[in-house]
Amino acid sequence: MRHKKAGRQFGRDTSSRRAMLRNLTANLITHERIETTDAKAKELRRVAERLITKATRLGKVAYTAHGELSPGDRARRLHAERLVGSYIPRWGVATDGKKVDIIAKVMIDLSKRFEGRPGGYTRIIKLGPRRGDCAQMSLIEFIDAPPVADAPAQAAEPVAAAEPATPATTAG
Template identity: 60%
Template sequence: MRHRVAGRQFSRDTSSRRAMFRALAGALILHERIRTTDAKAKELRRIAERLITRARRLGEVAEADAKDLSPEDLARRLHARRVVARFLPRFGEKADESGEQVEIDLYEKLFAELGPRFRDRNGGYTRIIKVGPRRGDGAPISIIELIGSEGEAQEEEEEIEMGKGKKAAKKDEKKGKKAPAKAAPAKKAAPAKKAAPAKKAAPAKKAAPAKKAAPAKKA
């Protein structure tokens, strides 16, 4: 039987993996739209769906004043906040319109804003959009966002398209500015090789002198 097949390990131990997803969940609740790898987005979706479901089921109890709640409702709300605290940091920082960093209570946003937003929706609070491979290591990248943040997504997509259009225009301008290629100079004809001097004829050998006839012997 195969064990430990539920969930991805991400080459991390338990504490490191929990810390990573705690930070990712906080970023998703804070910004409602983040960019990460496909595998992390799929695992993060499971956590985000459970957190929002926990806030949605409280209903009016999450927003009511503590004085107006029964002991049972107070216990329910306290238990829900304790469960959420295991997977979500308490505060997050986000830049406002002026560019200053503002501290936001993520518990308050989850229970007071996201819970009522998805009150009539039974699950499926997030959406994963595949972007493509990451430049450098080729890791598949996705955008995970909460349903209802389509306006921001459309603006970001338009900015991306505008950026791509500007890059293409710059490339065309660079191509137009390039000087025409100069014609390669004609190669000079190689000088004709000088004819090798004719070899001198070897001098004729002198004829050997004829041998004198031997004198006849006397009778």
Template identity: 45%
Template sequence: MRHNKSGRKLGRVSEHRRALFRNQLKSLITHERIITTLPKAKELRPIAERVVTLGRRTDSVHARRLAARWLDDRDLVHRLFTEIGPRFTSRPGGYTRIVKLGPRRGDGAELAILEFVDFKLPEAKGKATGESKKERKKRTPAAAKAEASGPAPK
């Protein structure tokens, strides 16, 4: 019987599960937001909180080595201790949030977003106004030249 056993197996053996969490944690540190299934997000959250707490407290060799157990990439460890950790110095915990997305179309698995609480979507680099493609095309000098020379021959 499975009484009082914590954690989900997620249909994987322990080494596969650890590799999954390491890869997802690396993606979370890199992109600050990942889309995954709800059970995976719920299992990854405490690991991510622990690693961010390491990056938040002190920048010691010991803390970096403990973080490297999960991240195993020097650049990610550096980013954790220089960018992500200092952002949360005033926060005593709860660095991540889980936002439910709904069922996945293929198999109906419940999807969720795991992201840092201070994550902001980057601004769109495209058009700033709500003008259409035709209006933008009219504005460009090449389009004005083409109109001035007359209609295109058929």
């Protein structure tokens, strides 16, 4: 019986599961929305929201410059940064190829953005089954993520008419 055993196993051992969730969390923070399976999105929500809550509980200390903080506030911020950094990697790569400091983004950008909000920082949108294995897919994003820029509809190029196929003739 699995009474009081929270979390999904995903058919993986602990280190593989933790690595997968670390990478999903880092990608969610870097790109602000990712597409994944329903089960992974639901588990990712637990992890990501706990990390953001650690930063938002600091209040203004999270995004104030280090020079303006008292020694006690510096210690609180450093402790929170180390707790967040113990789970996710420090650096990520954005879509445009630039390096992103993920921990600074959590501590400065996301904590300021969600300062007055008591949880519920992410939204899961069901996308339907994945082609190939029919796994249920979802889009997980921060609730105030910038809208997706729709690609302009491109006019389809007319396809040149191919030569009509002639029936093959057999010799002999």
